[in-house]
Amino acid sequence: MKNGLSLGDSAVIETTVTEEMFAQFEGVVVHPAYSTVSMVYHMEWAARKLILPYLEEQEEGVGGAVSLKHVGMATLGSNIRIEAVVSELTPGRVLAKVEVRHGNRVIGLGEVKQIILNKQLIQEKLTPHVF
Incomplete structure (x- = not known):
């Protein structure tokens, strides 16, 4: 990685809840609210935005772990703000x-x-691999 990424750096995503973000399984809506699956996606996206400016041409970031607590609801049309903050940096790993x-x-x-x-x-x- 290029130098420059530091503890405390942040990246933000803002989005609006759409029907595609509802809690659903196999196309059946369980309830018309922002789903945990969508939250995971947005959390990973915000964290990825942290590293993108610092990746070398030959590097890529891959997900190593996600943990979350989904503690509140948001319905159709709700504005959502997702902020990722670098909390730990080690060679080859970034925790947000x-x-x-x-x-x-x-x-x-x-x-x-x-x-x-x-x-x-x-x-x-x-x-x-073919043997």
Whole structure:
């Protein structure tokens, strides 16, 4: 990774809850509210925004872990703000604390770990080996 990413750096995503973000399984809506699956996606996206400016051309970030508590609801049309803050930096790893808000209410808290790998190594692991 390039130098410059520091503890406390942050990245923000803002979005509006759509029907596609509702809690649903196999296309059947369980309830018309912002789903945990959508929250995970947005948390990972915000954390990814932290590392993008610092990746070398041959590097990529991969998800290492996500933990979250979904503690509040948001309905159709609600404005959501997701903020990721670098909380730990080690060689090849970035940990971010993430907070999801609907207005001034916290509706989600969590952490996202990203592992920085060489793109060639990732490709080798994805390529089936024939013996």
